[in-house]
Amino acid sequence: MTAPLLPPVxxxxxxxxxxxxxxxxxxxGIVKNPVPAPWRITATGLVGDAQADLRYHGGPEKALHQYPQxxxxxxxxxxxxxxxxxxPGAFGENLATTGWTERDVCVGDVARFGSALLQVSQGRQPCFKLDRRFGRSGMALAVQRTGRTGWxxxxxxxxxxxxxxxIELRARPRPDWSLARLIHLLYVDTRNRSELQAASALPELAESWRLxxxxxxxxGAVEDWSKRVTGRDGGPDA
Structure with a gap:
C-alpha cells in the first residue's frame, strides 16, 4: 500500500x-469559536461562519482558513x-490542526474532509485586524515576516x-511548490523573476495571487504592504 502524502490531521x-x-x-469575523457538528461546507465556506467585508474576505478562494497549532x-x-x-482560534482560523505547517502543504493540494473535497488555493495575507485582535502593534507584520500565515x-x-x-490529503499536483516557498517569494525574495514566472503560471494558485x-x-515593483498591515487608508486583508 502506498504511504499517504501526509498523515491525516x-x-x-x-x-x-x-x-x-x-x-x-x-x-x-476574525473571532472564531468551536461550533457543534455536523459541519456543512459549501463553496463559500463553513455554514454559520461570516466575514465582514466580502471584497477581501471569504469567497470561493478563501472558503476555509487553516492554521497550524x-x-x-x-x-x-x-x-x-x-x-x-x-x-485555538487566535488567528481567526476555521480549521485548527497539529501536524501540518506551511512547509508540509503545497499549492493545489487536494484533501477530503468528511464528504467535502478541498484544494489549497493560497496562503494568507495578514492584515491590521490581527493587531487589533492581539492588542499588539506589528502583529500582522510579524505573521508575514515569520511565514506563519496558515492557508x-x-x-x-x-x-x-x-x-x-x-483532513486527508488525496492528491498533490504541485509537489515542488510548498506554501513556505510561495510565502518566501511573496514577502522575502520578492523580485526573483524565475520564481515569479513559475508561480504565476500555477493554475491551482488563486487568480488574485497569480495577477x-x-x-x-x-x-518590477513590489506592492505597498503598509495599508494592509497597519489599516491606514483601509486596504485589503485576508
Whole structure:
C-alpha cells in the first residue's frame, strides 16, 4: 500500500459572526469559536461562519482558513503568555490542526474532509485586524515576516464533516511548490523573476495571487504592504 502524502490531521472546527473588533473597532469575523457538528461546507465556506467585508474576505478562494497549532508555542516565546494563545482560534482560523505547517502543504493540494473535497488555493495575507485582535502593534507584520500565515482552501465539492473526520490529503499536483516557498517569494525574495514566472503560471494558485505576481513581473515593483498591515487608508486583508 502506498504511504499517504501526509498523515491525516484531526481539526477543531471554528466559526464566528461579524462583530465589532474591540470597543469602537471595525466589524470583523476574525473571532472564531468551536461550533457543534455536523459541519456543512459549501463553496463559500463553513455554514454559520461570516466575514465582514466580502471584497477581501471569504469567497470561493478563501472558503476555509487553516492554521497550524504547531506555531502557537513559537508565538508564546516571541510575544509572551498572551491569553489568546491558550486556545485555538487566535488567528481567526476555521480549521485548527497539529501536524501540518506551511512547509508540509503545497499549492493545489487536494484533501477530503468528511464528504467535502478541498484544494489549497493560497496562503494568507495578514492584515491590521490581527493587531487589533492581539492588542499588539506589528502583529500582522510579524505573521508575514515569520511565514506563519496558515492557508486557505477552496471547495471543489460541497459536503458534510462529522466529529472524528480527519483532513486527508488525496492528491498533490504541485509537489515542488510548498506554501513556505510561495510565502518566501511573496514577502522575502520578492523580485526573483524565475520564481515569479513559475508561480504565476500555477493554475491551482488563486487568480488574485497569480495577477499580483504577474504585476510584479510587468512593473518590477513590489506592492505597498503598509495599508494592509497597519489599516491606514483601509486596504485589503485576508
Amino acid at each position: 484531526l481539526p477543531l472546527v471554528l466559526a464566528g459572526p461579524v462583530a465589532p473588533l474591540g470597543p469602537d473597532g471595525p466589524p470583523s 504547531d506555531h502557537y508555542a513559537a508565538w508564546a516565546t516571541e510575544i509572551g503568555d498572551h491569553p489568546l494563545l491558550s486556545a 486557505y482552501w477552496r471547495v471543489l465539492e460541497d459536503g458534510v464533516a462529522e466529529p472524528g473526520d480527519r 499580483l505576481l504577474r504585476r510584479r513581473l510587468r512593473t
